[in-house]
Amino acid sequence: MEQQYIQKSRLFRESYLPGGVVKLRNDSYAMVVGTRNNPQALQNVDETQLFDVINRFLLEWQDLIGGEVDEMLKYALSSRTLLVHCPSDVYISPYPLLLQCAKCKILDFYQTGISEEKLLSEIKKRSRKSGGRSLIQCKNPACNGHMVQLPYLSVHRCGSLSPINLPFQALRVKNITFADQGGSFFGSAFGNYDTGEKIATALSMPCSPCTHRHPEGIDLSQRGTPITSGESFFPHAVQYISLNKDTGRLISDICAQIQSNSSINGLGIDLAEGIVAGLLGVIPQDCLREMFTKMLYNGSADNTSVEEIEEKIRLKQQAYNAYYDLAKTDPLMQEILASVEKDLADLHQKLKTAKGVFKEIRTYIENDELINAIANERRTQESVFFRGAFKEFTIKDRLLDEKNPETKEIVTQNWDDLKSKYGVADVVHISNLNVVLSTIGYTREKRYPYSESESVTPVILKAFEDRTDQNLRGKAIVYAMSAETEGLLIRLDPRKILKWCHEEFNWPLPSDSLLTDRIAAHAHLLKTCPALICSPTEVYRETKFLDIKQSAPFHLLHTISHCLLSTAKRHSGYDEKSLTEYLLPMDLSFLIYVTSVQNYTAGGLLTLFKHYLLPWFDDASNFAFHCVFDPICSDQGSSCSGCVQTVLGCETFNFGLSRSYLFGGEVKNEDRSLNIIKGYWNGK
Ligand SMILES: [Zn+2]
Ligand SMILES: [Zn+2]
Ligand SMILES: [Zn+2]
Numbered sequence: 001m002e003q004q005y006i007q008k009s010r011l012f013r014e015s016y017l018p019g020g021v022v023k024l025r026n027d028s029y030a031m032v033v034g035t036r037n038n039p040q041a042l043q044n045v046d047e048t049q050l051f052d053v054i055n056r057f058l059l060e061w062q063d064l065i066g067g068e069v070d071e072m073l074k075y076a077l078s079s080r081t082l083l084v085h086c087p088s089d090v091y092i093s094p095y096p097l098l099l100q101c102a103k104c105k106i107l108d109f110y111q112t113g114i115s116e117e118k119l120l121s122e123i124k125k126r127s128r129k130s131g132g133r134s135l136i137q138c139k140n141p142a143c144n145g146h147m148v149q150l151p152y153l154s155v156h157r158c159g160s161l162s163p164i165n166l167p168f169q170a171l172r173v174k175n176i177t178f179a180d181q182g183g184s185f186f187g188s189a190f191g192n193y194d195t196g197e198k199i200a201t202a203l204s205m206p207c208s209p210c211t212h213r214h215p216e217g218i219d220l221s222q223r224g225t226p227i228t229s230g231e232s233f234f235p236h237a238v239q240y241i242s243l244n245k246d247t248g249r250l251i252s253d254i255c256a257q258i259q260s261n262s263s264i265n266g267l268g269i270d271l272a273e274g275i276v277a278g279l280l281g282v283i284p285q286d287c288l289r290e291m292f293t294k295m296l297y298n299g300s301a302d303n304t305s306v307e308e309i310e311e312k313i314r315l316k317q318q319a320y321n322a323y324y325d326l327a328k329t330d331p332l333m334q335e336i337l338a339s340v341e342k343d344l345a346d347l348h349q350k351l352k353t354a355k356g357v358f359k360e361i362r363t364y365i366e367n368d369e370l371i372n373a374i375a376n377e378r379r380t381q382e383s384v385f386f387r388g389a390f391k392e393f394t395i396k397d398r399l400l401d402e403k404n405p406e407t408k409e410i411v412t413q414n415w416d417d418l419k420s421k422y423g424v425a426d427v428v429h430i431s432n433l434n435v436v437l438s439t440i441g442y443t444r445e446k447r448y449p450y451s452e453s454e455s456v457t458p459v460i461l462k463a464f465e466d467r468t469d470q471n472l473r474g475k476a477i478v479y480a481m482s483a484e485t486e487g488l489l490i491r492l493d494p495r496k497i498l499k500w501c502h503e504e505f506n507w508p509l510p511s512d513s514l515l516t517d518r519i520a521a522h523a524h525l526l527k528t529c530p531a532l533i534c535s536p537t538e539v540y541r542e543t544k545f546l547d548i549k550q551s552a553p554f555h556l557l558h559t560i561s562h563c564l565l566s567t568a569k570r571h572s573g574y575d576e577k578s579l580t581e582y583l584l585p586m587d588l589s590f591l592i593y594v595t596s597v598q599n600y601t602a603g604g605l606l607t608l609f610k611h612y613l614l615p616w617f618d619d620a621s622n623f624a625f626h627c628v629f630d631p632i633c634s635d636q637g638s639s640c641s642g643c644v645q646t647v648l649g650c651e652t653f654n655f656g657l658s659r660s661y662l663f664g665g666e667v668k669n670e671d672r673s674l675n676i677i678k679g680y681w682n683g684k
């Protein structure tokens with residue numbers, strides 16, 4: 001058996017999982033039928049967290065973009081019998097088995113109603129060894145050619161797959177030929193070998209499962225497609241940052257409290273306020289973690305309010321002051337003083353977990369409902385606990401590290417330029433980011449169902465099933481891997497975004513001080529832009545009926561992420577296929593991290609961070625300025641596959657992107673549009 005090596009992360013994003021049809025190095029085609037599981041690779045994958053993420057994806061797939069989900073997958077998830085595997089080897093079987101003579105073009109092995117095993121054995125019977133290779137001879141006695149696979153498939157959006165459909169007229173003929181017109185399926189035609197007549201052009205037949213299920217449906221025909229076009233298999237992957245076990249537990253305990261205690265008196269509201277305080281940077285992450293741990297696990301959270309404890313502290317302090325001088329001469333007083341001192345310390349400790357300890361954030365966000373909504377979002381919690389969870393290298397560290405005064409000067413200057421030219425607040429390098437990548441299922445014919453009328457037959461997200469192992473038949477599998485990798489966290493400056501929104505879209509500004517106060521500006525953006533406080537995959541649904549202007553900060557952040565991904569290669573060595581984005585919109589930040597684990601050598605992004613941050617942003621800015629498909633692209637909302645929509649695994653399925661947010665122009669989101677005079681990068 002011949003072996004072929006594939007990069008691991010490609011397994012998750014290309015056609016190398018069960019159901020996919022691949023072209024092999026020897027030019028033959030095969031379907032992936034199973035994988036060998038490597039359980040060790042799953043040690044860092046927490047099933048609870050993974051199932052949460054998958055569940056959310058499936059809900060969004062159905063509600064948000066109108067797709068359907070395979071019953072097998074839904075059942076497996078709801079009954080928690082979903083299998084999680086990490087592929088180490090991939091098993092394949094020749095496919096399609098419809099063969100054509102390379103010489104006389106006659107087709108063979110198209111009999112319907114015969115099992116694949118039977119067909120394969122028939123094919124094997126006809127094979128002869130020749131020059132070290134085994135060749136399948138043509139059935140035509142007048143021809144000495146050999147058979148090859150016909151590189152086309154018929155697929156349907158419901159997930160059905162078959163070799164190309166033979167028209168019934170052709171089936172009556174003894175020797176059918178197929179004339180391939182240079183890669184396009186529709187230009188091809190079937191003919192009669194013996195008479196030389198053309199029988200029919202290649203057409204697509206209705207998909208039989210769908211004609212039964214949706215007799216009135218539109219688009220029931222299977223589509224003929226070259227195997228290499230990619231239309232026959234679209235894997236659907238999700239990814240998330242896997243924080244360590246303790247943090248994971250802390251987050252889920254916080255969630256449980258916030259959800260059950262939505263009333264103003266509960267511990268829930270304190271925790272929700274705490275999360276928001278952490279997000280806005282009112283309280284440093286490590287303090288917050290300590291306070292949360294005390295509140296949740298040490299039973300020290302009671303119902304005494306901050307005000308009550310402060311009053312007690314005030315009284316104790318008075319007593320302390322009164323005894324202080326006396327204690328200098330009186331040993332008894334000294335003892336009393338020591339005891340008061342201890343009480344004071346206890347009270348200060350208590351203050352840390354008292355009811356209302358995070359009240360300060362109410363000066364920024366008053367509304368209970370909004371605080372709860374922000375705190376309840378998983379991405380918010382990740383934003384808060386992300387910092388400090390991994391090994392960080394900051395600009396400050398970079399400057400401390402630099403011994404050469406001239407280089408130091410340049411780095412400082414570049415950093416100032418970067419902030420002022422591109423509205424960036426912070427960039428941090430992370431060297432041990434733990435990311436889980438999981439592929440949940442696949443679709444055929446179309447990648448996404450998106451906004452279609454009711455009568456169109458739905459796109460079904462099919463579950464993976466392993467056909468090599470009898471025990472796995474009928475069981476849905478998801479594939480997952482965790483990887484330690486490097487990433488860059490890039491955060492935009494809320495004051496600059498707010499200023500831009502105010503000037504460009506007339507966003508009201510309650511006070512001018514917002515433009516100088518980072519925390520207040522951040523809070524104001526969260527209050528005004530709902531797209532910032534939901535998960536990126538929900539943005540499409542959540543903002544469907546809003547004015548585009550109102551979601552501008554989100555789309556701006558997202559477009560910058562795409563421009564940076566597209567231009568990272570020159571400075572990091574990683575192309576956009578090896579890098580992935582992870583948006584943390586409520587933090588006004590996003591992560592760019594390396595997904596291509598196999599060739600991860602550590603350091604590509606670190607080099608970029610140390611030496612090329614400014615040139616990288618300059619390149620991204622040039623990239624955003626032009627598109628190879630201009631002027632067409634600019635006329636159509638400045639967003640196409642020639643420019644910003646090139647990212648694999650985009651978190652909004654490429655929704656809402658536009659270069660116009662950076663340099664002005666028109667934005668188009670379906671039937672709505674927005675004209676931007678000055679973009680974020682030329683608005684100054
Ligand atoms: Zn032949
Ligand atoms: Zn179908
Ligand atoms: Zn374009």
Ligand SMILES: [Zn+2]
Pocket residue numbers: 558562581647649650651652654
């Ligand atoms: Zn994206």
